[in-house]
Amino acid sequence: MNFWNFVVENKGEIAQLTFEHLWIVAISTALAIVIGIPLGILITRKPALHNPVLVTANIIQTIPSLALFGFLLPAPWIGERAGRLAILALTLYSLLPLIRNTYTGIRGVDRAVLEAARGMGLTDWQLLYKVELPLAASVVLAGIRTAVVISVGLATIAAAIGAGGLGELIFRGLAMVNNAVILAGAVPAALMALIADALLGFLERRFTPQRS
Amino acid sequence: MSQPRDGPRLLFEHSSTFMTDISAVEFRNVSYRLLDGRDILHDLNIDVRRGEILVLLGRSGSGKTTALKLVNRLLEASGGNLLIEGRDSREWDIIQLRRHIGYAIQDVGLFPHYTVARNIALVPSIEKWPAARSDSRVQELLQLVGLKEDIGPRYPHQLSGGQRQRVGVARALAADPPILLMDEPFGALDPLTRSDLQREFLSLQKQLGKTVLFVTHDLHEALLLGSRIALLEDGRLVSIGSPKEFLQSQNALVQKYVQAFGAADQVRGGM
Numbered sequence: 001m002n003f004w005n006f007v008v009e010n011k012g013e014i015a016q017l018t019f020e021h022l023w024i025v026a027i028s029t030a031l032a033i034v035i036g037i038p039l040g041i042l043i044t045r046k047p048a049l050h051n052p053v054l055v056t057a058n059i060i061q062t063i064p065s066l067a068l069f070g071f072l073l074p075a076p077w078i079g080e081r082a083g084r085l086a087i088l089a090l091t092l093y094s095l096l097p098l099i100r101n102t103y104t105g106i107r108g109v110d111r112a113v114l115e116a117a118r119g120m121g122l123t124d125w126q127l128l129y130k131v132e133l134p135l136a137a138s139v140v141l142a143g144i145r146t147a148v149v150i151s152v153g154l155a156t157i158a159a160a161i162g163a164g165g166l167g168e169l170i171f172r173g174l175a176m177v178n179n180a181v182i183l184a185g186a187v188p189a190a191l192m193a194l195i196a197d198a199l200l201g202f203l204e205r206r207f208t209p210q211r212s
Numbered sequence: 213m214s215q216p217r218d219g220p221r222l223l224f225e226h227s228s229t230f231m232t233d234i235s236a237v238e239f240r241n242v243s244y245r246l247l248d249g250r251d252i253l254h255d256l257n258i259d260v261r262r263g264e265i266l267v268l269l270g271r272s273g274s275g276k277t278t279a280l281k282l283v284n285r286l287l288e289a290s291g292g293n294l295l296i297e298g299r300d301s302r303e304w305d306i307i308q309l310r311r312h313i314g315y316a317i318q319d320v321g322l323f324p325h326y327t328v329a330r331n332i333a334l335v336p337s338i339e340k341w342p343a344a345r346s347d348s349r350v351q352e353l354l355q356l357v358g359l360k361e362d363i364g365p366r367y368p369h370q371l372s373g374g375q376r377q378r379v380g381v382a383r384a385l386a387a388d389p390p391i392l393l394m395d396e397p398f399g400a401l402d403p404l405t406r407s408d409l410q411r412e413f414l415s416l417q418k419q420l421g422k423t424v425l426f427v428t429h430d431l432h433e434a435l436l437l438g439s440r441i442a443l444l445e446d447g448r449l450v451s452i453g454s455p456k457e458f459l460q461s462q463n464a465l466v467q468k469y470v471q472a473f474g475a476a477d478q479v480r481g482g483m
Contacts (some may be wrong), residue, residue, distance in 0.1 A: 116321030119284055119393075120335055120383070121310030134325050209324045 003180040010184065014169070018188050021165035024158060025151045025192075028087045032094030032147055037140065039095070040102025041128065050103070057096040065089065065154050069161045086158035086165075093154060094147035101143025105136025137207040145200035152193040156185065166192075234298040236262045236391055236423035237283055241292035244278050244447075252278045253447040255292070262390075265417060265424040267438035269431065269469075275447040276427045280393050283425060284313045296391070311335055314384030314392040314422075318399045320376050322368040328354075328379050329364035335387040353382040358412055374405040381413070385420075395427045410436055431473040435459070443469065 007014060043050040063071070068089050073079045078088050109132055117131050133140075159167025169185030237260040244253040253275045260266045268276040281287040282294055285306055294301040301309065322331050329350045330337075336346040354361055357378040368376055377397055384392060398406045398413075414437060417424060428434055434441045435455045442452040443466055450465045451458065459470060 110319075110321065110324075112317060112319030112321035113323060114321075115286065116315065116317060116380075116383075117323070119286055119310060119315035119317075121307045122338065123307055126338060131323060135323075 003183050006180040006184050014166075014184055014188065017164065017166050017168055017185070018192070021152070021155055021167075021189065022192065024083065024086050024090065024155050024163065024165055025148060025196075028090035028151055028155075029094055029144065029148055031087070031091040032098050033144065035091070036095045036098025036143075037102050040099045040140075041106065043099070043103055044106045044132075053099060054096075054103075057099050060092045061096045065093070065157050066160060068092070069158070073161075082158070082161045082163040085161060086155065086163035089158070090151045090154055094151055097143040097146040097150075098140070101139050101146075102136065105139030105143075106132045108139065109135045134207075135209050138204050138209070141200060141204040141207055145197060145204060148196045148200060149193050152189060152196060156189055234262075235259045235295070236297060237425065238295040238298075239279070239282075239292070240295065242279075242282060242289050242294055243291040244275070244282060244287065245290040251447055253282075253289075256447075256449055258442055258449060258452065260423060260425060261439075262423050263421045264439035265426055265437050267434040267441045268425065268427045268444060269429065269434045269438075269441050270444035271429055273446075274444040276429075276444050277395055278447075279444070280395055280425055280427050283391075283393055284310050284315060311339065311387060312389050312391065314387075314389040316377075316380045316384040316392070316394045316397045318396040320368075320380040320397075322376060322379060322383070324368055327365050327367055328359075328371070331368065331379060332382045332386050334383060339387060349386060350382075353385060356385070356416065357382045372405075373401055374409065377401060377409060381416075385422075390423060392422045392424045394424060396429070397426075398433070399428070399430070406433075413437070431469060 039053055043053050060068075069085060072085050072088055075085075075088075078084050113131060113135070114127070117127055122130065155163075155165050156167035156170055159165055159171050166185040166189045170182050170189075173179065173181030173183075173185065237258075239256045239258040242253060242256040243251065245251050256275075256279060258266070258279075268279055270276045278287060282289050283296065283301070285301055285304075289301075296304060296309065296313070304312075322328075323334070326334070329347075332350045332353055333341075333346045336349055341349070350364060351361055354364065359375060359378050359382070363371070363375065363379075368379070371379065377400075380397065384394075398409050401409065410433060426434075426437060428437075435458070438455055440452060440454055441458045443450040443458070445465055451461055451463050453461070458466060461467065461470075
């Protein structure tokens with residue numbers, strides 16, 4: 001059976017799995033943003049937390065993904081559904097680029113800009129949302145981009161624990177020793193990564209501040 | 213927020229010097245010590261009169277910038293008292309204090325993601341001025357610092373160094389603060405632009421009557437701009453007086469400073 005025939009015959013299922021895949025990546029990225037950006041901001045304010053937070057995120061990043069799925073299996077509520085488990089694991093993996101880039105982006109804001117802003121009487125909160133976050137936006141977006149591209153790839157492995165997504169086709173193809181089926185999962189996943197990369201790259205450039 | 217004097221003001225409201233008996237800024241036995249125990253300022257006593265340009269002169273590391281930053285509390289004094297308009301700086305709400313004092317620095321620090329007009333309107337906007345009032349204030353200030361109105365929609369990276377510094381001064385003046393702190397604002401400019409800005413600033417100050425604390429290491433700038441010059445060395449006040457008194461001073465350190473710049477003049481004259 002060749003690739004194109006398989007795709008045409010199974011377009012409904014492929015679309016369904018692509019949507020599942022996208023869903024897992026989107027939810028986990030959203031969670032990682034909601035947790036990672038505040039943590040990144042926090043460690044710019046509390047230097048004592050910088051190392052503990054980044055070391056923890058780093059260690060999580062080094063755990064092999066299959067092992068992480070296994071570790072999370074006994075967790076209450078999370079472990080009941082494979083989808084929840086996959087989302088949690090991908091969220092954890094996405095934290096490092098988000099925390100690190102938020103920190104780096106904020107620390108990279110020109111000192112003269114910060115000094116002038118504080119000297120003119122901006123409150124800490126105004127400093128954050130009027131100056132630091134807008135000027136760090138492109139670096140934070142680069143972190144989101146890294147996280148999304150990693151997640152699209154890792155989400156294929158989530159099929160191993162029954163979380164669905166395009167990994168199902170890949171694992172099925174491996175079991176059947178059928179390259180067409182493997183490609184039917186791998187090609188949409190690769191396209192998804194490329195498109196996300198291009199879109200976020202475009203946003204990143206738009207938010208890059210002009211330097212004098 | 214709504215103390216009567218902190219509200220929006222007209223441009224020239226502060227030029228009339230009311231309460232002349234109270235100095236604008238007063239350093240009383242002020243000291244500043246770093247966490248590692250090094251003393252940056254020792255027992256500083258300076259009285260800045262309303263409407264004068266007081267120049268803090270000194271070499272790098274003399275403590276002049278530190279003294280300036282104590283006024284708007286970017287740094288907190290370790291000892292002594294700093295009175296701003298007769299009131300201890302620690303009694304002021306820190307945000308209100310800073311909005312009451314304009315601040316311009318050598319690196320300007322314009323927001324790169326804001327247009328010139330938004331940069332200038334920064335304090336008016338956080339003080340929630342109505343848009344029309346803020347807009348007309350921006351136009352007024354652009355004119356005041358010698359910039360064309362069509363520069364408003366441009367971004368800082370599109371400006372020359374001299375234009376950026378003018379925008380920085382306009383921004384510092386936006387909410388019409390009675391006191392201005394300036395830390396080598398013209399230090400990074402080429403000599404011709406610097407001299408233009410110095411002259412314009414002098415006439416601007418005459419027109420507005422602001423109290424200015426001006427930090428520089430350049431004696432020529434100090435002599436040109438200062439109503440009085442305070443020379444700092446190693447965190448101590450060496451001498452304070454008018455430019456004329458400064459040039460005639462018998463103090464060895466002052467004479468050394470004058471000679472260093474005099475010698476520089478001769479070199480330039482001989483070329």
